[in-house]
Every structure is written in structure tokens, then in C-alpha cells.
Amino acid sequence: MLSLRVGAKVWTEDRNLAWVAAEVTDVVGKQVHLLTSTGNKVSASPEKLLPRDADEEEEHGGVDDMTKLTYLNEPGVLYNLERRYALNDIYTYTGSILIAVNPFTKLPHLYNVHMMEQYKGAPFGELSPHVFAVADASYRAMMSERRSQSILVSGESGAGKTETTKLIMQYLTYVGGRAAGDDRTVEQQVLESNPLLEAFGNARTVRNDNSSRFGKFVEIQFDSNGRISGAAIRTYLLERSRVVQITDPERNYHCFYQLCASGRKDAERYNLDHPSHFHYLNQSKTYELDGVSNAEEYLRTRRAMDVVGISHEDQEAIFRTLAAILHLGNVEFSSGKEHDSSCIRDKKSNFHMQMASDLLMCDVNLLVAILCTRTIQTREGLIIKALDCNAAVASRDALAKTIYAKLFDWLVEKINRSVGQDLTSQIQIGVLDIYGFECFKNNSFEQFCINFANEKLQQHFNEHVFKMEQEEYRKEEINWSYIEFIDNQDVLDLIEKKPIGIVALLDEACMFPRSTHETFSMKLFQHFRSHPRLEKAKFSETDFTLSHYAGKVTYQTDTFLEKNRDYVVVEHCSLLSSSKCAFVAGLYSSAPEESSRSSYKFSSVATRFKQQLQALMETLNSTEPHYIRCVKPNSLNRPQKFENQSILHQLRCGGVLEAVRISLAGYPTRRTYSEFVDRFGILTPEYLDGRFFRL
Ligand SMILES: Nc1ncnc2c1ncn2[C@@H]1O[C@H](COP(=O)(O)OP(=O)(O)OP(=O)(O)O)[C@@H](O)[C@H]1O
Structure with missing residues (x-):
């Protein structure tokens, strides 16, 4: 109960700070007069105020576990994080969940060998909160519970x-690594694969200079002695559109800039020069990253390729393929002689076309043909249809995107093969690094997929933290007041249910040639007219708003169909699978049969993602989960800047505030009966000798 006597410490809402600490100075009727810590005199109604820890001011360093706060409310959590962050205590527990606030500055003392040694085997919660503590807890749990x-x-x-x-990987490698002296151990290869995946899967975005544009699940396998015996990496939804389209100040994937800076090694051989000469790179004028040398990064990527075991021949083929993509992007088209046809625009484009075909080691005339025409199979036979300039550009970009996506998949597979899976391993630790909930000014297909993934993960979180907890108490017949939590099954059904869900309707629209985003949205609104989670956006006929667990997001549908269509163009496949370069041909070795009427085969990006998520969930459900919620303290990527509103939003989206509630409502400490007797039996010696254990 909130005490409102004069001098009482409270939290009051504040437009800029979200919440501000205040003290009651007077109570007049239904208005409480307050003096805020920022020196302002304000008044508020009592129901808008929250209680504040009395000793909060003495506890300058904050508490290392939110559950130790006397008043576990939103502002309490927020200010506890802030106080800790000011001292570079970036980690805080909320029960068993670790919150990590990005310091945006190097804190080497936190991650050295001495620290790893400290956390090794230390009971969870005994030392300061740390990512090593979570890694250690998972390792111990894996070993003790198998x-x-x-x-x-x-x-x-x-x-x-x-x-x-x-x-986490560094720590697991430390505790589960083999004896020093083994050359090229599994763990070394797993760690070394990071720069490689980053070179090909990371890019500069407005939010992060080194943003992963794919989701990743790394599974570390252990033998029965707890030594790392293998590893496997699964990746999710690489952002393909970035290969052909970027906006200032973002960049394309790092590897392209590294290649352009490789000098005599590759760039000159492949007729590459500054990135500003390539359409796929010069749509944005950002070519360099602060504090990063593209040339040095190129050498790092090469070294990582060596460690992962990619042969020099394959390395050469990889960079040659990247160079081919850049040249392909510079091929422009102009209208051809016939109506609605196209041809290569000029000498310059012809040069890039020739370069692309030389680098891909395929016939230049056939390459021109597959970009400027398309084959349709009719009952009467094959018809060659000319493509106009726009369609030829789309065909060029589609080819560049699929080559890149296949190259990325090849790399992941190569890393997996070279690191080696231990198929006999019974115990694993999987680390999931996946994009969080996104809500921007403009949200498109990518945000839809990302938020779909987050709904799935939120459900998993709910099930484990909430349902499991309730189930446990029910089984043990412990009295427990059932607290409510937000169940998001209805959003998931809305997105993924068959035959009618957003993904199913989108696929149907993609398969039907005359569909547009307008017809898709119309169908969506028809089917879900009264669905509580879906609304038509206010100022648009085609945008829709979904009420996600973390808030409402409005999606612009105009590029939904195009982005969901992953056309496998049969001609592209057959040309590249006949490349004289074994590497390029290998990328296209699993080309589809030429059976359908159209040479364009629709494959749904959203459905494939849905299946991948399903498989991921099955894997996760068979494991014991540990959660780390990373928080971005400010949008400027600067140290020591703490933006309350955005942090609160992130805590809400990550379910941290809900988890706080549940951990308080339940019994956070659990021991099995035998563990309990082991630990506390000494207090009751009369039970320890005698009949008790012989029962
Ligand atoms: N523990 C840390 N210590 C020091 N700096 C950090 C730490 N964590 C993150 N950073 C800094 O923040 C930057 C962004 O972090 P990171 O790339 O891990 O973000 P992310 O959540 O994976 O982003 P994205 O989803 O865009 O890939 C890093 O490049 C690094 O500079």
C-alpha cells in the first residue's frame, strides 16, 4: 500500500524521463504535491504514483538482482539499471534472467582469463552478475543433469x-576446451568462424556499424567428459535485398568493401577499384567504417578462411564470385528493337557483362539471354518472351541475390563440415543470437518476419517462465495464486495458421500472377475483419497493424509480395550449374527440374522461415533454456548515456517486467528432496543416523 504522508518517497511519471524520483510535500484533497529529484514542483493523483525503496538513496550501486528491490516496479527496475550502468556494472539479474546493458566501451577487465577462472564452478548468484555466470550455469546443468x-x-x-x-563461446571454449597443444581444435574453429560469418553476413546499418543481417543458432556439442567434440551453425533469414539495394548511410555486406581494398591480391585481377564505381555499393556514399581498415579486414577474412579449412582454390572462387556480383550490378539495359524488349545499354555495360561472365566462367551470350528474356513452356512448346528494361534489371538483381545467398549458405555448410559435427554427442549447448522485436517508422516484410520470430520466442519464454512455473506448483500441490500473463497464441495463429493466416494468404497472392499488394490486403481485411489483433491502418488502404505482445506495429505491404517471392529461375540455374568453375557450378548443383509451365518457380520466403522457426522451436523445447536480454542504452552508440523511454520499451518487449512479476509471485529457489537433505540434513542430525535413509 502506497503511503502518502509528507516525506514519502515515490515515483512519478515524467514526459521526458518516463519516471522521476519524488518526495511528497503535501496532500490536498485528491492531489499529491511533490518535489522531484530534478527540482520541480509537480502534483499528481495518488493512483499515478508508485512506491520507491526507502533505502534507494543509500544503495548507490544498486542491487545485483532486481528481486532484491523492495518495490519491484517499472521505475525501480529502470533506475536500478541506471545506477549500475553508471558504475559500468552492465550486468544485472532478474531472477535467472540476465540483463546486459551495452557499455559501448571496451571493458577488458571483465572478460580476461582471471574472470573466467573466477566464474568456473561458482554457484549461480554468488558472484556479480555476468555473462560467464550464465554460460557456467548452463555448462554445470548440462554436466550434472546430462x-x-x-x-x-x-x-x-x-x-x-x-x-x-x-x-559465451569464449567461456565454453575455456571450460570445455581440449588441452593446449592440440592444433586447430573444434573450439578454435568455431571462434574463428565468427569473422568469416561477419564478413559475409554483417553490414553497417543506421543502428549498428557491424549489424548481423541474419539469425544464428550455434550448437556446441560435448562428449561425456564435458569436452567440446563438435559444433553446428544454423542460420536464419539472411537479408538478401541488401546485396542489390542500400540507402545512405548504410553499407552492403562488409566482404565487398574488403575485396575492393585487397589491392593486387584480388581487386586488380578482377578489374575492381574503389567501391564508388559499383552500383551495388555506390547507392550509399558510406564506404569506410570508423576505426576499421577494409584492407586489414580482408586479410582477417582470408585468415579465418584458412582456419576454417577453406582451400585456396575455393577462396579464390569465393572472391571471384563476389567480383562477378559487383560487375553484374553495373550492367545497364536500354530498350531493344522490338516492343517491350531490352538489350545491354552500352560499351561500358558490355564490359561489365563480359567481366561477370568471365568471372562466373559461363557463356556471355547465354548470360545476356537469361537476363533479357524469359522462357515459358506452353502446350505448344517453349516460347521465349522478351523482358523490358525494368524486368531485365529485376532479373539481374534476382540473379545477384541468389548467387550471394547461395554463397552464404555454402560458407555456413563449409564451416559446419570443417568444424565437424559429433553425431554421437548426447549433450549440447545451443546459443541463439537472433534479431529482437522491431518497430520502425516504416515496417516491411523483414520486420514482419522478425516480429513473427519474436512472437515465437516470446511464447517459448512464456511457456518456460510462466506455464512451467505454474505446472510445477500444481504438480507439487503448492498453494499458488495463478497470475495472469499475456498469451500470444492468437497472434501466432493469425500469422501462421493454415489454410488462412497472413503467411498463407501472402503465399496464395504470390502464386496468383494478377495479385497485387492491394488484393492481398483486401483479402486479409476480409478474412480477419473482426480479429482483435489485426486492424486496417488509419491512413492507408493497404497497410495493416498487428497488436504484437510488445506493442502495435503497422506494416506497409507494398513490397510484401515481391519480397516473399524467391523465384528460382530455371534458366539461371541451368546456366550457372554448367559453369566451368566447379565452385560456381556447385552452388547451383541442386537446381530444380524443368517441369513447370513457367520457368519461374515460386518458393515462399515466409513459409521457409516458418518451417525453420518450427525446427528451432523443437530444438529449444528439448533443452533447458537460459535467457539473456541485451539492452541498447542509447541510439547514439555512446558510453554512459542512458535513455529511459527506449530502455523501458526494450524491457517490456523482452518480457523482463513480466518475468519480474512472476518471480516475485512464486518460489524462486528449488531443490530436489535429496539435494535438500544433503545440504540441510546437518541441522537435524537425529534424522541422519538411523532409519530415515534406510527407508
Ligand atoms: N560487452 C560489450 N563490451 C563492449 N562493447 C560492447 C559489448 N557489447 C556490445 N558492444 C559494442 O556494441 C556494438 C554492437 O554490438 P553487437 O554487434 O553485438 O549488437 P547486436 O545486438 O548483435 O546487433 P545486430 O542485431 O545489429 O547484429 C559492438 O560492435 C560493440 O562495439
Whole structure:
């Protein structure tokens, strides 16, 4: 109960700070007069105020576990994080969940060998909160229970997921690594694969200079002695559109800039020069990253390729393929002689075309043909249809995107093969580094997929933290007041249910040639007219708003159909699978049969993602989960800047505030009966000798 006597310490809402600390100076009727810590005199109604810890001012350093706060409310959590952050205590527990606030500055003393040694085997919660403590707890749980574990790292772009994942791997390598002296151990290869995946899967975005544009699940396998015996990496939804389209100040994937800076090694051989000469790179004028040398990064990527075991021949083929993509992007088209046809625009474009075909080692005339025409199979036979300039550009970009996506998949597979899976391993620790919930001014298909993934993960979180907890008390017949939590099954049904869900309707629209985003949205609104989670956006006929667990997001549908269509163009496949370069041909070795009427085969990006998520969920469900919520403290990526509103939003989206509630409502400490007797039996010696154990 909130005490409102004069001098009482409270939290009051504030437009800029979200919440501000205040003290009651007077109570007049239904208005409470307050003096805020920022020196303002304000008044508020009592129901808008929240209680504040009395000793909060003495506890300058904050508490290392939110559950130790006397008043566990939103502002209490927020200010506790802030106080700790000011002292560079970036980690805080909320029960068993670790919150990690990005320091945006190097804190080497936190991650050295001495620290790893400290956390090794230390009971969870005994030392200061740390990512090593979570990694250690999972390792211990895996060894003692012989059960696979997973660590789910989430947060918005730039919050520190990838760095956290690397630290987990570093720790697991430390405790589960083989004796020094073994050359090229599994763990070394797993760690070394990071720069490689980053070169090809990371890019500069407005939020993060080194943003992963794919989701990643790294599974570390252990033998029965707890030594790392293998690893497997699964990746999710690489952002393909970035290969052909970027906006200032973002960049394309790092590898392209590295290649352009490789000098005599590759760039000159492949007729490459400054990135500003290539359409796929010069749509944005950002070519360099602060504090990063593209040339040095190129050498790092090469070294990582060596460590992962990619042969020099394959390395050469990889960079040659990247160069081919850049040249392909410079091919422009002009209208051909016939109506609605196209041809290569000029000498310059012809040069790039020739370069692309030389680098891909395929016939230049056939390459021109597959870009400027399309084959349709009719009952009467094959018809060659000319493509107009726009369609030829789309065909060029589609080819560049699929080559890149296949190259990325090849790399992941290569890393997996070279690191080696231990198929006999019974115990694993999986680390999931996946994009957090996104809500921007403009939200498109990518945000839809990302938020779909987050709904799935939120459900998993709900099930584990909430349902499991309730189930446990029910089984033990412990009295427990059932607290409510937000169940998001209805949003998931709305998105993924068959035959009618957003994904199913989108696929149907993509398969039907005359569909447009208008017809798709119309169908969506028809089917879900009264669905509580879906509304038509206010100022648009085609945008829709979904009420996600973390808030409402309005999606612009205009590019939904195009982005969901992953056309496998049969002609592209057959040309490249006949390349004289074994590497390029290998990328296209699983080309589809030429059976359909159209040479364009629709494959749905959203459905494939849905299936991948399903498989991921099955894996996660068979493990014991641990959660790390990364928080981005400010949008400027600067140290010591704490933006309340955005942090609160992130805590809400990550379910941290809900988890706080549940952990308080339940019994946070659990021991099995035998563990309990082991630990506390000494207090009741009369039970220890005698009949008790002989029962
Ligand atoms: N523990 C840490 N110590 C020091 N710096 C950090 C730490 N965590 C993150 N950073 C800094 O923040 C930047 C962004 O972190 P990171 O790339 O891990 O974010 P992310 O959540 O994976 O983003 P995205 O989703 O865009 O890939 C890093 O490049 C690094 O500079």
C-alpha cells in the first residue's frame, strides 16, 4: 500500500524521463504535491504514483538482482539499471534472467582469463552478475543433469547480442576446451568462424556499424567428459535485398568493401577499384567504417578462411564470385528493337557483362539471354518472351541475390563440415543470437518476419517462465495464486495458421500472377475483419497493424509480395550449374527440374522461415533454456548515456517486467528432496543416523 504522508518517497511519471524520483510535500484533497529529484514542483493523483525503496538513496550501486528491490516496479527496475550502468556494472539479474546493458566501451577487465577462472564452478548468484555466470550455469546443468541447454540472447539491433554470444563461446571454449597443444581444435574453429560469418553476413546499418543481417543458432556439442567434440551453425533469414539495394548511410555486406581494398591480391585481377564505381555499393556514399581498415579486414577474412579449412582454390572462387556480383550490378539495359524488349545499354555495360561472365566462367551470350528474356513452356512448346528494361534489371538483381545467398549458405555448410559435427554427442549447448522485436517508422516484410520470430520466442519464454512455473506448483500441490500473463497464441495463429493466416494468404497472392499488394490486403481485411489483433491502418488502404505482445506495429505491404517471392529461375540455374568453375557450378548443383509451365518457380520466403522457426522451436523445447536480454542504452552508440523511454520499451518487449512479476509471485529457489537433505540434513542430525535413509 502506497503511503502518502509528507516525506514519502515515490515515483512519478515524467514526459521526458518516463519516471522521476519524488518526495511528497503535501496532500490536498485528491492531489499529491511533490518535489522531484530534478527540482520541480509537480502534483499528481495518488493512483499515478508508485512506491520507491526507502533505502534507494543509500544503495548507490544498486542491487545485483532486481528481486532484491523492495518495490519491484517499472521505475525501480529502470533506475536500478541506471545506477549500475553508471558504475559500468552492465550486468544485472532478474531472477535467472540476465540483463546486459551495452557499455559501448571496451571493458577488458571483465572478460580476461582471471574472470573466467573466477566464474568456473561458482554457484549461480554468488558472484556479480555476468555473462560467464550464465554460460557456467548452463555448462554445470548440462554436466550434472546430462541434459542439453540453450542460451537465448535477444535484444534490438546494436544491443550487444553478437558480442554476448562471442563471450559465451569464449567461456565454453575455456571450460570445455581440449588441452593446449592440440592444433586447430573444434573450439578454435568455431571462434574463428565468427569473422568469416561477419564478413559475409554483417553490414553497417543506421543502428549498428557491424549489424548481423541474419539469425544464428550455434550448437556446441560435448562428449561425456564435458569436452567440446563438435559444433553446428544454423542460420536464419539472411537479408538478401541488401546485396542489390542500400540507402545512405548504410553499407552492403562488409566482404565487398574488403575485396575492393585487397589491392593486387584480388581487386586488380578482377578489374575492381574503389567501391564508388559499383552500383551495388555506390547507392550509399558510406564506404569506410570508423576505426576499421577494409584492407586489414580482408586479410582477417582470408585468415579465418584458412582456419576454417577453406582451400585456396575455393577462396579464390569465393572472391571471384563476389567480383562477378559487383560487375553484374553495373550492367545497364536500354530498350531493344522490338516492343517491350531490352538489350545491354552500352560499351561500358558490355564490359561489365563480359567481366561477370568471365568471372562466373559461363557463356556471355547465354548470360545476356537469361537476363533479357524469359522462357515459358506452353502446350505448344517453349516460347521465349522478351523482358523490358525494368524486368531485365529485376532479373539481374534476382540473379545477384541468389548467387550471394547461395554463397552464404555454402560458407555456413563449409564451416559446419570443417568444424565437424559429433553425431554421437548426447549433450549440447545451443546459443541463439537472433534479431529482437522491431518497430520502425516504416515496417516491411523483414520486420514482419522478425516480429513473427519474436512472437515465437516470446511464447517459448512464456511457456518456460510462466506455464512451467505454474505446472510445477500444481504438480507439487503448492498453494499458488495463478497470475495472469499475456498469451500470444492468437497472434501466432493469425500469422501462421493454415489454410488462412497472413503467411498463407501472402503465399496464395504470390502464386496468383494478377495479385497485387492491394488484393492481398483486401483479402486479409476480409478474412480477419473482426480479429482483435489485426486492424486496417488509419491512413492507408493497404497497410495493416498487428497488436504484437510488445506493442502495435503497422506494416506497409507494398513490397510484401515481391519480397516473399524467391523465384528460382530455371534458366539461371541451368546456366550457372554448367559453369566451368566447379565452385560456381556447385552452388547451383541442386537446381530444380524443368517441369513447370513457367520457368519461374515460386518458393515462399515466409513459409521457409516458418518451417525453420518450427525446427528451432523443437530444438529449444528439448533443452533447458537460459535467457539473456541485451539492452541498447542509447541510439547514439555512446558510453554512459542512458535513455529511459527506449530502455523501458526494450524491457517490456523482452518480457523482463513480466518475468519480474512472476518471480516475485512464486518460489524462486528449488531443490530436489535429496539435494535438500544433503545440504540441510546437518541441522537435524537425529534424522541422519538411523532409519530415515534406510527407508
Ligand atoms: N560487452 C560489450 N563490451 C563492449 N562493447 C560492447 C559489448 N557489447 C556490445 N558492444 C559494442 O556494441 C556494438 C554492437 O554490438 P553487437 O554487434 O553485438 O549488437 P547486436 O545486438 O548483435 O546487433 P545486430 O542485431 O545489429 O547484429 C559492438 O560492435 C560493440 O562495439
